[in-house]
Amino acid sequence: MTINITMAVMLAGLYSIGFYLLMQRSLMRVILGIVILGHGANLFLQVAGGPPGEPTFVGTAAVEAMVDPLPQALALTAIVITFGLTTFLLALSYRSWALLGHDEVQDDVEDRRVAEAELAEREIEDEAAEAERVAGFEAPEAPEAGPGQTDEEAGVR
Amino acid sequence: MSFLVALPVLLPLLAAALSLVAxxxxMVQRALGVVVLTVIACVAAALLVEADSSGPVVLELxxxxxxxxxxxxxxxLASLLLLVSALVTLAVLVFSVGQRITDFGRRAASTTFHPMYLMLCAGVSLAYLTADLFNLFVAFEVMLGSSYVLITRRVTAQRVRASMTYVIVSLTxxxxxxxxxxxxxTAxxxxxxxxxxxxxxxxPPGVQSSLALLFLIVFGIKAALVPLHFWLPDSYPTAPAPITAVFAALLTKVGVYALIRTQTLVFVHSDSWTALLVVxxxxxxxxxxxxxxxxxxxxMLSFLLVSHIGYMLFGLALFTVIGLAGVILYVVHHITVQAxxxxxxxxxxxHTGTVSLQAMSGVAKGYPLVAxxxxVPALSLAGIPPLSGFVAKIALFQAGAEVGTPAALAVTGGAVVTSLLTLYAVxxxxxxxxWGKPAPPQPDPDPNDDVTVGTGTTSGxxxxxxxxxxxxxxxxxxxxxxxxAMSERAANDVLHDAGYRSAVLGEEGR
Structure with a gap:
């Protein structure tokens, strides 16, 4: 089997650029990444059919000279699907921009809250226990830190 | 008889079109959805009887x-899962219809829900039934495409980020x-x-294993196995309850089904696969x-879902009939329980108007039926006998003990620990x-948001x-x-390819 070097380089390029853009924080770049990756995948499906040949109409060429039509049919279907979903993604990103007013991909609020809340709670408990034990003996530094953090936590919520 | 195979795909597609027109x-939309899904459940039951008595039912499109x-x-295998999925989708549809009727006056019913829900059912059915890898891709796209619409319906500022993650990860x-x-x-x-x-x-063996690994990654993202699970707990909880229920019950299981199908039929694993056991x-x-x-x-429920995908992978990784039978039993149990x-x-x-466990209390006293x-499903999920989770888990543990390699035994131990931790979580x-004192529902934070709906009322x-x-x-x-017994026969089918290839390829295929 021979390998079409142009196509191989092209595919490698499309896939690398696509995945690189997917890693970006800007939503528009992520969408461009999906588009380019989609082009790469569809082209790959096309290339999977082997080298170019005669069109597949009965009687126009020898069967051996004809190109394999199945990957072309698959690629057409895949192109339609990626096209449709890209349109949906664009509409969704427009909605996101309209709702949020910027196009950065955000951190997960709940994830961060779980991580911070656990930490804050433990600190508050420790400090409260400490404060109870040494009540009256020390300057009220620790109890002050507790409520401050609860407010902050409520703000996050 | 063979035309029956097309109905679970064809009927919801046609009904989706009609539903869009109506x-x-x-009322027409609701009736259409309920009737179609009931018919699919009946068709699936007929297919199961037929497949069990006289071999796979085949239709060449x-x-x-x-x-x-x-x-x-x-x-x-396909008709068993089809039957369970049809029952679950029917129940979820009835639930969401009930919720929508109760919510009358909140914001009027939407025209997109029913068509998209039926499309989702068509995609799920096609994924179970198809014997063609590319058609499996199309089925996934039909299913995921409708799930994108369902998860982004009436999206709010808090939820748009999560649905974006879901769409982009699924597209990738x-x-x-x-x-x-x-x-x-190409190969x-x-x-x-x-x-x-x-x-x-x-x-060559190298090409075989790299293809098998690529299959594992592709379906692993859909099935949410660690470390490809990160998108699931972020995105699923942001959808309204019935939609999350159907996603959690079906979408990940379709990924697991595709893994079972491809790793047993397409690739031949003679003994247990250590990499998959570790995963x-x-x-x-x-x-x-x-x-x-x-x-x-x-x-919390979403993370539990991820955790229990591990059990299915465990049974699959053993590549024994009893292990796979356990997986099939587990999938059936988990679809119903998770939904x-x-x-x-x-x-x-x-009843509480919040999803925060700290803020809610006293549901058992106020609404004992809900408790x-x-x-029942929570104890079943944790594997308390005599519920379905126990039956499925014990089958998997037996399979693990039977294989008896150190890796298999270690994972069996891990599975026992996970059961206990699941019990702790529930x-x-x-x-x-x-527990605690019943509290009045929290005030509705955002009337446009479907996720936290605190009305204090539920419909029958x-x-x-x-x-x-x-x-x-x-x-x-x-x-x-x-x-x-049925799972074991199904596992025997997929593992030893009994009848599948000759049924699909015809006489000359053998």
């Missing part, structure tokens, strides 16, 4: 013969799927799942530890949400649908004997 009359045309096959995995199909076609020259095994077996162990432990750390009811739990979460949220509806939910349809699913999960335990 967008202005919600458009009269094109294999391996060029698309073939639909209903064997034991779909593009990897296309890449995988291109590689498979073998066919995408027919019955013709593939022979061609794959002729490839299974990681999935169980990371999932359940993640669940314990959560404070949001829906996120029931998310529906109960929807009920609880309506019972939660307790106890945490119980203590937080159900919602309770009935949830109750129905709980009853099905109990019935699974009652009929565990016949079901286990």
């Amino acid at each position: 967008g202005r009359s919600p 458009g009269g094109y013969g294999p391996p060029f045309g698309i073939t639909l096959v209903a064997d034991r 995995s779909s593009l990897l799927f296309i890449t995988m199909i291109a590689l498979v076609y 073998t020259g066919t995408v027919n799942m019955a013709a593939l095994p022979e061609k794959i077996a002729a490839l 299974a162990l990681l999935t169980m432990i990371v999932g359940v530890l993640g669940a314990i750390a959560q404070n949001d009811l829906n996120r 029931a739990l998310f529906l109960v979460s929807g009920l609880v949220t309506r 019972v509806l939660f307790a 106890t945490k939910i119980w203590a937080g949400a159900f 349809a919602m309770l009935g649908a949830t109750g129905g699913l709980v009853v099905v999960s109990v019935l699974i335990a009652v009929f565990a004997g016949p079901l286990a």
